[in-house]
Amino acid sequence: MTNGLRPIAAVAVSNDAPDRANARASRAVIDLQTRRFSEKGLQDAILELVSRKQTDRATKLLIDSLPAMYESNVNSKEKLNNLLFLARAIQNGGGSKHGHVKLRAKVKSLAGFVKDLPLPEGGFIELGCGAHDPLGLSFYFFLNGLTPACGVDLLPPRTDNFSAVSMYEILANVKMFPGRYTWPGHKPHEILTALRGIDVAAFERGDFWGGVEAMDGKVRLISEDVLTCDLVPGSIALFTSFAVLEHVTDIDAIFRRSHELMAPGGIAYHFNDLADHRSYRGDDQFGPLSFLTDEVAPPNMNRLRAPQITAAALAAGFEVITDQRITTDLPAALKARLVSPFAAMADEDVAVIKQHLVLRKPS
Incomplete structure (x- = not known):
């Protein structure tokens, strides 16, 4: 390669x-x-x-x-x-979409691929930050010196109070164990110094938006399309997404926009869940590749295979640093029922169900 x-x-x-x-x-x-x-x-x-x-x-x-x-x-x-x-x-135990355990799991996944890569000065974006703890990762990177730190999602928080109380508990855990929340190159005392600039009491009261507004733009929740939001081009050092790119309708536009927003030398990390999400229901009706035999994709799934996502990133001008792919079995009976364009693809490309993609914007 x-x-x-x-x-x-x-x-x-x-x-x-x-x-x-x-x-x-x-x-x-x-x-x-x-x-x-x-x-x-x-x-x-x-x-x-x-x-x-x-x-x-x-x-x-x-x-x-x-x-x-x-x-x-x-x-x-x-x-x-x-x-x-x-x-x-x-x-x-990790069985929730809220909380510091969930946050640290995301950081661990991210750090495993990019912690040794130098970052330029700039801010942070989590694309598709979700409706539960939409700013957990953004506050983490604000504490580690990336500003502005932004969560971007089409949806607002599902329950403001839940998100606020969860944010309070995350920040309380930061206060007790700052060493758990240090990105390489940062020290626990720097985390605690940055923590003083956060209105933790607002989150404790259940006032999510009050806590966010007190950040004066240093941490933002943007409930808009990333293609049209008001972020400054060239301002982002680290761009991330977790199980988002398999849902977008225009992958080329997403990569062009992220390239535009990122600073030269900026790093992007995308975890792409390329399995049929219906297989997570646990009823054995669908397997991880079932949707590749359907003429019409399930709602909100683009069915892109890993090589197509990587090709779109390269076309937007990114350098590919890591492209790690995890595959599942492709039974002969299922292979015989693949629809276009998957029937014409190589087996190893069709069978990818997870992808860790690390990109860099050339300096």
């Missing part, structure tokens, strides 16, 4: 076997002797599932147990405690 690309990784994806332990956990919620709701059984079962990184199953178990808990003679405040703290355990 050229342009210093790291090797393409290929792994096979398979379905998990049925989990008997999860069935045992569900039964533990009901005391086998009394046939009544078991508070301790629920706690033990959920904490065990969380310890085994099965947060989706822990969430389902908690929700499914709500009627039995409601009808039980457990004190109402204890019921609330179980809802609060078991949900928090699931969140801290």
